Amino acid sequence: FMRSIKILNALLLIGVIFFILTGIEGIYAEEQSASIPIWNGSWVSKEYHLLILQNGTSIVGSYEPKDIENRDPGVLKGTLSDDGRTFSGIWSESGTISLIMSDDMMSFSGTGSVDQNSNLTPFEYTRTGNRTSEGILQENPWSGTWDTIHNTYTLLQNGTTLSGTYIPKNPDADESGFIEGRISDNGKILNGSWFESGTFTFRISDDGKSFNGTYTHSLSESAINDTWNGEKIE
Incomplete structure (x- = not known):
């Protein structure tokens, strides 16, 4: 009789441990699946x-x-x-x-x-x-949200191509827009154009947390370049 009780208790203990581990695995699986950038x-x-x-x-x-x-x-x-x-x-x-x-x-x-x-x-x-794409790798350094003096940018890098949107901090003075560009082979330089028909050249920092560069308000070769800097916030 005592042996039967010991066996029963052992089975119950195994069941409890299995239930706990299953629950932990379920939570871990949910966290893992939500962290994989499948929407990129x-x-x-x-x-x-x-x-x-x-x-x-x-x-x-x-x-x-x-x-x-x-x-x-x-x-x-x-x-x-x-x-x-x-x-x-x-x-x-x-x-x-x-x-x-x-x-x-x-x-x-x-x-x-x-x-x-x-x-x-x-x-x-x-x-x-x-x-229409195979997704964007999380390690692509240009992907993310960037803060500049006038706008907030959301950039999406896919290999050596990039697209994005920007939202002005003062919507009464400017409008939202889009940018697109191409990244150099070493991943450091981004050249492109933006929605209001201007061009830009940005260089990303070694730690991938900031960029600096220039932009224009015209596609003309004689357009004046102004400086533009940004910091990654996400």
């Missing part, structure tokens, strides 16, 4: 081209309309679910959005709404999109 990259929907940067469980990004005359560009911001598959957030025209990634991580689908804070009539809509 470029995407296309029926109406927009999107650039998305994932930082842990946070998402920032930009979208550019295919029909620039009738739709406005903007930015996305939000958080991910524990498993990293569902993005919930807002877009810059004061609407909400929820997107779910497919099992093969090559497409998303979801719903969105435009609320009363927008200039548009409130409505709900569905949104689907497909991945």
Whole structure:
């Protein structure tokens, strides 16, 4: 009888240990899946081209309309679910959005709404999109959020190409816009153009936490260069 009790207690102890380990593994798996930047990259929907940067469980990004005359560009911001598959957030025209990634991580689908804070009539809509890149490696040093004297930049690096969006700190004095460029083979120099038809050349620091360079307000060869510096904040 005593032997049976000992065996029963041993089985119960094994069961408790298994339950605890299973729970720990589940939590660890959720943390790991949410930390993998599966949303990084470029995407296309029926109406927009999107650039998305994932930082842990946070998402920032930009979208550019295919029909620039009738739709406005903007930015996305939000958080991910524990498993990293569902993005919930807002877009810059004061609407909400929820997107779910497919099992093969090559497409998303979801719903969105435009609320009363927008200039548009409130409505709900569905949104689907497909991945157009293989993703952006987390170690690409230009990817991230950068702070400058006038704007905040969200940059997405994919190899030697880069796209991004910027938001002015004083929206009354300037407008949001987009930039795109190409990175030198050594990864240090970024050359490109920005939305209001200017050019820029930035050099990233050795520690990847800041850049300095010049920019212009014109594509003309005689355009005057002004200095421009930035620091990475994410």
